[in-house]
Amino acid sequence: MTWDFLPLASPESWKGGRLAPAKKALTGAQWLSRLALESHSHDIVHLHSAGVLRHARFALRRYVLHCHGTDVRVQQYLPAWSAAVRTGLRQAEAVFYSTPDLAEHILPHRSDAEYLPVPVDMSLLPRWTPTERPRVVFASRWGHDKGGAAQLDAAERIVAAAGSGAEMIGLDWGPMAEEARRRGVQLIERQDRAGYMSMLASAWAVVGQSTGMIGSSELEALGIGAPLVMSVPLPLYASAPPPVLGSSAEGAADAVAALVRGELPHNPQMGQEYVAARHGVAGALAQVLDTYTTVLAKRG
Template sequence: MGGARRALGIADWTARRWLRSVESDLLHVHFGTRLDVVARRPRKPFVVHYHGTDIRTFYYDPSQRDKIQWGADNAAAVVYSTPDLKPHAEAARSDAVYLPNPVNLAELPSWDPSTVPVVVFASRWEGSKGGEQQLELLEEIRRAVGPQVRLQGLDWGDGAAAARERGAELVPRMPKPDYLRWLASAHCVVGQMSGSLGMSELQALGIGVPLLANLKEGYYPGPLPVVTGEGKESLAAGVLRILDDPLAAAGRLQPREWVETHHHPDVIVERLAGIYSGLAQAG
């Protein structure tokens, strides 16, 4: 019975998506491999929106490359969601545009640090997130803070077992509201070591939690809302500074205010409307 309901739900969603695509003047395709609607007739102008693995990984997979390149070649515009994707997106389409991820501030809980100091590693443990550096930093932080601080991370990614062995308390993947409350329980959140801010890091900033990250120079407008450093020792020292007075750290960094300025949905919608308007004028 459950399988039948699921099949009916998928069929209903597919039919509604197809109807809306026929009625629309412009289609916006999220993820570079999901091109089935725009590849059918009648053809409509479309925007391709890269989100990460699609253009960073799948684009270099021979079994996926032609499909993704077809989308880039035939799209009215191509946008990408994080600055680290720039060289990959521009390899597919030279005029690809950075469109920052919007953060739904209304869904974020209030920052409510737990009674016991907690450092949360927000990303899954894998190479695209700087997995090996995360593991090295985890070890360094464990040495620096001692056993009185809980180091938590997701039980997710090919490096999860290694993270557990190196001192992380792993929690299962969870529904989004629970995940956001988990971030809000942290005294400090450690971001991915890829040099950019993923959605998890942006959500932590929007909640107001002090964030440690190794952002690449020029990726984001300053003043940066994060504690950063060069090398694992410097980054671990940054965690210690945050834990010494998390409220003061948040006050200095102003993380939520930075997200409101640069990633509020109204800001991103205005940018996207500008892209749509330009396409309409060109067409």
């Protein structure tokens, strides 16, 4: 199949002094023009993130919408975004959502929306190669949408439990990053994809977000084979529990400490098999193509 990818306009292209507003307007106009033009040469426009609808709706007549989290969990409840997000949900030809918690935010507007588990291409993941010195990696940005206070509490407990012999690494990303630093996490600059995957692969333990959800980073950690620790229960995964450790801030701290001391055996294959079975790209592609076929048939 022939397909093309149109990335969002980069803020880097309009930074700079008094001309910044004009540059931003020009960049946005060029992006919308290209989106409008290319939408006429493709059978399907698959739009990622309902937040993009705030602008993209001016250039699109029809589209399939793919919701990923913050767009419907946070942005749709903000006055500046709400109308665009909710109208976009109702007008989309089809709607996908990436994690099970999003159902309550989407189904009231689109009862036919489909849960499409985050696909992970196992062939692109590095092999789990933990560092010689124990290393704990916090996978998420530091913010309310990733668990906020609960994430900081878990980090503090984990730092204390693991001891000074372990390296605690997190991303310098998010409004709560400085507070994470104060609680003992060493923050490093955001990585490109290869660097980030390498960081996950180097971990003795990867600490996931504190939302009760398993996002892309957590799934990639499992696919790599690294031990994944979650500081909150995962009730929406009860029918098919993922092979994670923890389920509370105290439990997460205990699990990380045991991993760092080498007292907790770990089988990388369990996480890899879980991801391959429930988040493989072949299954996701089949579901997407089936929906595309239904969308095209409805057009008549």
